[in-house]
Amino acid sequence: MKLPIQLISGIILTSIFIAAVALSFVWTPHDVTILTIADKLQAPSEKYWLGTDHFGRDMLSMLMVGARTSIAVAIVAVGIGIGVGVPLGLMAAANRGSLLDEVIMRGNDLIFAFPSLVIAILITAVFGPSALNAILAIGIFNIPVFARVTRGAALSVWTLDYILAARTCGKRALRISVEHILPNIANLLIVQGTIQFSLGILAEAGLSYVGLGAQPPTPSWGRMLADAQTYIYNDPRLAFLPGIAIVMMVLGLNLMGDGLRDLLDPRIRRER
Amino acid sequence: MISLQALTLAIHGTPILSDVSLDIPQGQIFGLVGESGSGKSMTALALMQLLPSGSAVGGHVLVDDTDVLTMTESEMCALRGNDIGMIFQEPMTALNPVQTIGDQVAETMLIHGKASKSEAAVIARKMLDRVGLPANKFPSSRYPHELSGGQRQRVCIAMAIALRPKLLIADEPTTALDVTTQAQILDLLRELVAEENMSLLLITHDLAVVAGMADHVAVMRRGELVEQGPTEQLFKTMTHPYTKQLFEASSHQPDRADDAQETPILEVKNAIREYVAPRTKLFHRPAPFRAVNDVSFTLMRGESLGLVGESGCGKSTLTRAILGLDPLQGGEIHLAGEPVLAGEHMPASLRQKVQIVFQDPYGSFNPRHKVQRLVMEPFHLTKAPENARNRVAKALETVGMKAEAMDRYIHEFSGGQRQRIAIARALILRPDLIVLDEAVSALDVSIRAQILDLLADLQTRLGLSYLFISHDLTVVRAITDRVLVMQTGQIVEQGQTEQVFTAPKHPYTQQLLNAAPQIPDDWLETKHA
Numbered sequence: 001m002k003l004p005i006q007l008i009s010g011i012i013l014t015s016i017f018i019a020a021v022a023l024s025f026v027w028t029p030h031d032v033t034i035l036t037i038a039d040k041l042q043a044p045s046e047k048y049w050l051g052t053d054h055f056g057r058d059m060l061s062m063l064m065v066g067a068r069t070s071i072a073v074a075i076v077a078v079g080i081g082i083g084v085g086v087p088l089g090l091m092a093a094a095n096r097g098s099l100l101d102e103v104i105m106r107g108n109d110l111i112f113a114f115p116s117l118v119i120a121i122l123i124t125a126v127f128g129p130s131a132l133n134a135i136l137a138i139g140i141f142n143i144p145v146f147a148r149v150t151r152g153a154a155l156s157v158w159t160l161d162y163i164l165a166a167r168t169c170g171k172r173a174l175r176i177s178v179e180h181i182l183p184n185i186a187n188l189l190i191v192q193g194t195i196q197f198s199l200g201i202l203a204e205a206g207l208s209y210v211g212l213g214a215q216p217p218t219p220s221w222g223r224m225l226a227d228a229q230t231y232i233y234n235d236p237r238l239a240f241l242p243g244i245a246i247v248m249m250v251l252g253l254n255l256m257g258d259g260l261r262d263l264l265d266p267r268i269r270r271e272r
Numbered sequence: 273m274i275s276l277q278a279l280t281l282a283i284h285g286t287p288i289l290s291d292v293s294l295d296i297p298q299g300q301i302f303g304l305v306g307e308s309g310s311g312k313s314m315t316a317l318a319l320m321q322l323l324p325s326g327s328a329v330g331g332h333v334l335v336d337d338t339d340v341l342t343m344t345e346s347e348m349c350a351l352r353g354n355d356i357g358m359i360f361q362e363p364m365t366a367l368n369p370v371q372t373i374g375d376q377v378a379e380t381m382l383i384h385g386k387a388s389k390s391e392a393a394v395i396a397r398k399m400l401d402r403v404g405l406p407a408n409k410f411p412s413s414r415y416p417h418e419l420s421g422g423q424r425q426r427v428c429i430a431m432a433i434a435l436r437p438k439l440l441i442a443d444e445p446t447t448a449l450d451v452t453t454q455a456q457i458l459d460l461l462r463e464l465v466a467e468e469n470m471s472l473l474l475i476t477h478d479l480a481v482v483a484g485m486a487d488h489v490a491v492m493r494r495g496e497l498v499e500q501g502p503t504e505q506l507f508k509t510m511t512h513p514y515t516k517q518l519f520e521a522s523s524h525q526p527d528r529a530d531d532a533q534e535t536p537i538l539e540v541k542n543a544i545r546e547y548v549a550p551r552t553k554l555f556h557r558p559a560p561f562r563a564v565n566d567v568s569f570t571l572m573r574g575e576s577l578g579l580v581g582e583s584g585c586g587k588s589t590l591t592r593a594i595l596g597l598d599p600l601q602g603g604e605i606h607l608a609g610e611p612v613l614a615g616e617h618m619p620a621s622l623r624q625k626v627q628i629v630f631q632d633p634y635g636s637f638n639p640r641h642k643v644q645r646l647v648m649e650p651f652h653l654t655k656a657p658e659n660a661r662n663r664v665a666k667a668l669e670t671v672g673m674k675a676e677a678m679d680r681y682i683h684e685f686s687g688g689q690r691q692r693i694a695i696a697r698a699l700i701l702r703p704d705l706i707v708l709d710e711a712v713s714a715l716d717v718s719i720r721a722q723i724l725d726l727l728a729d730l731q732t733r734l735g736l737s738y739l740f741i742s743h744d745l746t747v748v749r750a751i752t753d754r755v756l757v758m759q760t761g762q763i764v765e766q767g768q769t770e771q772v773f774t775a776p777k778h779p780y781t782q783q784l785l786n787a788a789p790q791i792p793d794d795w796l797e798t799k800h801a
Contacts, residue, residue, distance in 0.1 A: 161636035165697070168595050169652045170623045172616065183640040 007259025374412020
């Protein structure tokens with residue numbers, strides 16, 4: 001079977017980043033915890049392939065190590081969103097109009113009312129700032145997003161005849177949700193997942209920027225971007241490099257998401 | 273005068289139409305008949321130059337001696353709506369839900385610069401009056417969702433005729449409507465053609481509709497016109513075998529044996545089903561809406577019972593109660609002597625005695641499962657037996673499908689094949705009763721005839737009982753022993769099918785039977801002889 005071109009390019013882009021992250025655990029060109037002030041703000045050279053930042057740290061090494069934090073935060077946050085939000089949305093759709101539906105959806109509204117930044121401040125006030133708390137804050141913010149998307153899509157699937165057929169076979173709501181609803185809304189969830197992933201990376205950048213995310217000296221793309229703003233006129237490279245990394249990562253994931261969606265749909269697959 | 277001359281069409285190299293030639297004279301109704309995929313809608317779209325991308329058109333389409341195929345897109349835009357109007361099958365989606373009906377009718381005139389905004393509103397109002405939506409009951413400020421299907425189709429017609437086009441194209445204008453509404457819309461179209469002196473191209477799959485409407489008929493198959501001529505002459509002679517075949521299929525009478533026994537399989541006693549009506553005031557709880565009101569009937573083993581009624585009469589609600597999906601608010605239902613309870617209270621052993629086949633061959637299967645898994649789904653009630661795969665193969669063979677079908681996805685099958693698979697799914701547990709909810713309504717006449725034959729054959733072979741729900745009176749007449757007529761939640765008439773059809777007692781039944789389009793008897797005498 002021929003794989004769609006987006007899927008292949010998406011997989012290639014994404015695997016470059018994953019390979020870089022994997023490599024960073026065993027080897028980086030330079031040690032990012034050592035500041036070499038003498039080498040600060042150097043242009044790309046043979047010693048520093050992508051140059052150095054304002055503390056003289058190697059940008060390539062920073063990007064590799066920073067990818068860990070950014071990707072981990074985004075993946076776990078989306079995971080929390082899907083893991084909690086999707087079951088909640090399915091439950092709400094299966095019990096449409098009931099008290100449970102109301103409770104779930106109004107609870108979601110409540111979380112929606114607080115921006116992730118406010119939740120992050122709340123969590124930080126209780127537990128102190130760390131990457132883990134950033135994950136929690138972004139993850140909690142993802143829950144209502146997925147719950148809403150799931151409920152809306154599931155409701156329209158619930159009206160279809162094959163659900164009625166399944167009900168006449170005595171299948172209960174849980175079984176129907178898992179067997180019939182979920183596979184038919186999966187494409188929506190995959191697309192939403194990739195969007196939320198990119199938002200997660202950006203949110204992590206935002207939180208790190210105000211000092212609520214990953215703490216120094218742990219590098220993250222978001223913190224690199226935030227740090228670079230002081231030097232945007234002197235050396236825009238400092239902002240461009242993490243910026244490009246974020247764009248490429250998000251692009252790769254979106255392409256992969258699109259490709260996966262097409263691949264998982266038997267109707268589209270057959271037409272190719 | 274509209275004239276198609278040797279029109280050919282290919283889309284991405286696949287030939288769709290070949291050598292289609294027809295003339296639509298001024299002030300006449302031209303009926304274009306054919307089954308789905310025959311190219312009748314594509315002919316209309318070619319006339320409008322609204323073809324999908326990748327289309328290659330040949331021949332000539334003359335509107336008053338100008339060939340529209342040579343016109344530019346902007347010239348076509350001036351022509352569409354002005355000289356040619358079009359109405360579609362589905363009035364539910366043909367209107368913009370966020371615009372008032374007055375604005376939508378006025379829009380055509382504004383686009384063509386034929387009137388100022390205030391003038392257009394006045395003309396729009398007149399047009400709405402003209403199509404039977406008077407101002408006192410249907411002000412121009414109404415939105416589409418406030419209207420019924422028939423009323424929406426009237427708005428579509430008002431839009432299409434607002435600029436008094438020379439030609440009105442109606443693509444299956446009444447297929448989505450009830451019989452009585454269909455009769456009203458057809459009357460309106462006939463009246464408009466006579467009074468406005470426009471031409472009407474009526475595209476339909478229903479021979480009876482053209483018989484009652486058209487001056488000229490053309491029969492289309494696989495992109496070719498197989499036969500055309502004045503309506504009466506065409507029906508009386510039917511020179512082409514396909515026309516005959518189409519005609520025979522539409523009045524097909526499957527061979528049925530009367531195997532009804534004395535033991536009841538389904539008993540419905542004083543069933544009442546109510547819905548909570550939406551609140552209109554904050555502290556006032558409205559009276560519940562009664563969808564099924566005191567319905568009682570009995571269905572014998574081996575019998576096939578028809579349930580006829582228009583949309584919204586409570587047929588589907590009653591079906592859901594019989595299947596044990598929704599609880600009743602009063603009365604009781606017994607299946608094979610045991611009470612039917614809603615939801616999880618109903619034992620699996622009872623549930624497996626009744627299965628259902630739905631109308632829409634596209635929506636009744638999970639598109640992500642293969643046929644084997646789809647057909648096996650009812651085994652959830654019994655735990656799949658060891659030879660489940662063989663059982664599926666056997667069920668598929670029973671309905672005339674090959675066993676290999678089970679390793680394919682549902683979208684690889686045609687509508688008729690899907691309906692066979694749906695019947696296989698209903699048969700797999702060897703139920704006593706099958707509820708057929710408009711099971712043949714979405715199918716072409718020739719496919720419908722095959723499915724009806726299959727159902728009749730299965731009934732004799734397996735001793736099944738059918739509850740056959742439909743709005744199509746001819747089909748009900750062909751396949752049932754007894755019939756129930758339902759109106760606003762109540763059974764208004766019941767009796768032996770032939771008796772109800774030949775001598776209806778209740779005024780509503782009479783109304784339904786009168787509204788159903790029919791081919792005049794004397795046109796057919798030559799063939800019965």
